[in-house]
Amino acid sequence: MHIFEGFLPSPWWQLWFVFSIPVILYGMYKLNKLVSARRDVIPLLAVAGAFIFVLSSLKLPSVTGSSSHPTGTGMAAILFGPGITAVLGVIVLLYQAIFLAHGGITTLGANSASMAIIGPAVAYAFYKAASKAGINFYLNVFLATAIADWVTYVVTSVQLAVAFPAAEGGILASFTAFATIFAATQVPLAIMEGALTALIMKYVVQIKSDVLIDLNVLSTSAVAKLKEAME
Amino acid sequence: MAHILDDYAVLSPLRYKNNWLKISIVTFGLLAGVSSNSPLVPFLVAICMSFATLYFAKIPISFYFKLLAAPASFVIVSVVIIAFFFGEGAKLFSFDILGYTLGVSKAGLNMALLVLARTLGGMSCLFFLSLTTPMIELFSVLKATKLPDSFLEIAMMMYRYIFVFLDVAMGVKYAQSVRLGYKDFRTSFKSMVMLGTNLFIRSWEQGEKIFVSMNSRCYDGKLTILDDKRPVKFSELILTLVYFALVILTFYFTRGASVI
Numbered sequence: 104m105h106i107f108e109g110f111l112p113s114p115w116w117q118l119w120f121v122f123s124i125p126v127i128l129y130g131m132y133k134l135n136k137l138v139s140a141r142r143d144v145i146p147l148l149a150v151a152g153a154f155i156f157v158l159s160s161l162k163l164p165s166v167t168g169s170s171s172h173p174t175g176t177g178m179a180a181i182l183f184g185p186g187i188t189a190v191l192g193v194i195v196l197l198y199q200a201i202f203l204a205h206g207g208i209t210t211l212g213a214n215s216a217s218m219a220i221i222g223p224a225v226a227y228a229f230y231k232a233a234s235k236a237g238i239n240f241y242l243n244v245f246l247a248t249a250i251a252d253w254v255t256y257v258v259t260s261v262q263l264a265v266a267f268p269a270a271e272g273g274i275l276a277s278f279t280a281f282a283t284i285f286a287a288t289q290v291p292l293a294i295m296e297g298a299l300t301a302l303i304m305k306y307v308v309q310i311k312s313d314v315l316i317d318l319n320v321l322s323t324s325a326v327a328k329l330k331e332a333m334e
Numbered sequence: 335m336a337h338i339l340d341d342y343a344v345l346s347p348l349r350y351k352n353n354w355l356k357i358s359i360v361t362f363g364l365l366a367g368v369s370s371n372s373p374l375v376p377f378l379v380a381i382c383m384s385f386a387t388l389y390f391a392k393i394p395i396s397f398y399f400k401l402l403a404a405p406a407s408f409v410i411v412s413v414v415i416i417a418f419f420f421g422e423g424a425k426l427f428s429f430d431i432l433g434y435t436l437g438v439s440k441a442g443l444n445m446a447l448l449v450l451a452r453t454l455g456g457m458s459c460l461f462f463l464s465l466t467t468p469m470i471e472l473f474s475v476l477k478a479t480k481l482p483d484s485f486l487e488i489a490m491m492m493y494r495y496i497f498v499f500l501d502v503a504m505g506v507k508y509a510q511s512v513r514l515g516y517k518d519f520r521t522s523f524k525s526m527v528m529l530g531t532n533l534f535i536r537s538w539e540q541g542e543k544i545f546v547s548m549n550s551r552c553y554d555g556k557l558t559i560l561d562d563k564r565p566v567k568f569s570e571l572i573l574t575l576v577y578f579a580l581v582i583l584t585f586y587f588t589r590g591a592s593v594i
Contacts, residue, residue, distance in 0.1 A: 107409055109367050109376065109456025110449060116368065131482050138484045143545045145484065149491030150541035154534060156492070157499040194489045198496070201464045201472075202340055207456055209368050263412060267449075269419035270439065277419045284411055299527055306531035314538055 105199070105214055106259060108207025115266040120212030123193075126220050130190040137187075148183075152191040155179050156198055173296040177251030178303070180223030181230050181244060182318055188227075192219025217258035226251035240308075240321065240329060245301040252293035256285055309333060340468050348391050348466040352564045353475050359574055360463045366581050367455035372588035373448045375581060376455030382577055383458040391466045401461060402454075409453050417446035469493050474561040483556060490557055491544075498540070503533055 111119070137144055158175040175195075179188040193215050199205040206214050230247040234240070264278035307315065312326045321329075343349065348356070363383055367376035387393050420442040473493075476486055506529050510516065515525035 107453050107457065108364070108460050109452035109454075110409070110412070111368075112449075112452075113369055131485050134488075135482055135484050145487055146491060146545040146548065147538075147541040149488045150495050150537045150544070152488060152492040153495035153499050154537040156496050157503050157533060158530060160500075190485065191488070191492075194485075194492060197489075198469070198493070200460060201469065207364075207460055209364055209456065267416045267420050267445070270442070277415070280415050280419055281412070284415065295523075299523070299530060302527040303530045303534060306527070307534060310531070311535050311538065314535075 105196075105206035105218075106210040106262065108200070108210060110207075111210055111213055111262070111266050115262070116209045116212060118212075119210075119216050119262065123212045123215040123220060127189055127193055127215065130186045133186045134190055148187065148191065151179065151183060152194055155191060156195050159195065159199070160203065173292075173299060174218060174222075174252060174255065176218055176223045176255070177226045177248030177296070178244075178300045180227040180251060181247055182320060185220075185224040185227045188223040189215070189219045192223065195219075213259075213262050217255045217262065221258050222251040222255035225254045240325065241301045241305060244304045245297040247297075248300040249293040249297035252289065252296055256289040256293075257282065260285060340464070342391075342393060342465045343468040346391050346466045346468075349468065349471070350564060351466075351570065352566045353467065353471050355566050355570060355574065356463060356467055357475060359577070360459045362578060362581070363459035363462075364456055366585060367452050367459070370452075370585055370588075371448070373444075373451035374588045375585050376448075376451040378581060378584050379455040380451070380458045382580075383455075383462045387458070387462045387465055391462070393465050398461070402457060409450065413446045413450050416449060417442045420445045470559075474559055477559070477561070487557060495537070495540070499533060499537060502536060503529060506532060 134148075155175040155178075158173055158178070176188060176192055179191060183191070193211075196206055196211060196214050196219060200207055200211065226247045229250050230243060233243045233246065260278055260281040263281045264274050267277055268274045269276035269280070308321075308326060308329050312321075312330065315321045316323055316326060363379045367379050370376055384398070388395060388398060417438050420439075470493075473486070473490055476489070507525075510525045510529065514521070516522040
């Protein structure tokens with residue numbers, strides 16, 4: 104759900120920058136702190152960012168035949184937490200705008216708010232809460248990823264609705280219009296991406312579970328339990 | 335995989351022009367498009383920038399139009415919604431659907447046209463930048479800003495690894511498809527999962543390796559790049575100023591105008 108260049112009119116694109124920039128600066132501050140404590144994270148984070156970019160440029164097989172791309176942000180939020188995902192997400196969005204012509208520069212603020220900040224933050228909060236509640240790990244990853252996608256798309260609809268309110272019914276009416284029409288593609292897409300990410304996690308647990316422990320995604324005992332269930 | 339615009343940028347005849355000049359041309363176009371109230375200004379920007387991309391940067395026309403069509407689905411759906419919902423007043427035309435009356439008003443149509451023109455203008459500016467300036471050139475510009483070093487480091491290394499992983503991903507995908515890995519929905523989903531997992535694990539191991547190899551070459555958290563001096567030619571400057579003047583004049587004269 105990228106908003107394309109020039110789509111948002113004047114007060115709105117600046118306002119979304121005003122919203123996004125402090126969050127990203129905070130993310131950079133966290134990042135700087137992390138980097139000065141552990142220098143080896145720079146290459147790891149860079150590689151993680153490249154992974155998000157490549158994942159988001161792969162085409163998902165889709166029933167309708169339309170091409171759709173996973174966002175990868177839900178997975179990043181689960182793995183790295185919302186602060187770092189915000190920073191990586193902004194770089195990915197910038198590269199997507201410049202390499203693939205997805206999104207744009209003036210709309211970078213709005214796109215960062217929906218795809219790099221709010222979506223991943225909600226997904227992360229959900230993941231943490233649900234794992235405390237003891238829900239199955241794969242189901243949790245599936246739901247968190249799908250929620251990241253849905254929240255992203257709801258926020259995008261809100262961004263479009265406040266910028267272009269309907270004459271009758273105002274913001275709410277145009278929100279409903281944008282949200283229902285985009286739902287046709289976004290609802291199945293989110294489910295696909297959730298399933299994809301959950302299955303990827305299953306393989307990762309199987310092959311390289313120590314990464315998940317390093318990143319604090321799962322505890323050692325949880326990994327042992329998941330591996331036991333597989334056999 | 336979509337086209338990586340960087341491929342064209344690396345070979346572009348405009349690659350070694352002054353970066354700041356190109357960036358100011360693009361920023362000017364973007365800002366003029368977004369702040370204009372008449373669709374003419376972004377439309378003019380779109381024409382000028384497309385001309386520059388096709389004529390000076392020698393991008394094949396068919397490829398360029400394919401690129402412009404990329405955002406089409408999103409933009410057309412959104413523009414239609416805006417046309418129907420935005421603006422009050424007399425409807426230009428309307429019809430009944432399931433008991434609701436849907437109609438397009440003058441203000442709504444104007445707004446939709448404006449948004450369409452702005453998107454077109456913005457995209458053509460962005461394409462001009464991405465088809466003539468490889469990311470490598472932009473890093474020296476980013477270095478001049480006050481962004482923290484760690485952020486730039488990550489951005490630069492990410493840039494390199496995007497290509498490494500794209501290569502891996504395309505290789506795996508190719509190998510999967512010759513083995514009929516994408517023959518129907520179920521198998522393609524399974525192949526996709528395997529591809530994603532492999533990419534994740536591979537990238538993780540690569541990240542550990544690169545840290546070791548960079549450390550053994552005295553990496554201290556800073557990559558330095560050479561920033562060449564590229565003076566702006568007089569003819570380029572004149573052309574840019576003419577373009578700026580043209581856009582500003584159009585901006586001034588179409589302030590209150592609307593198409594319909």
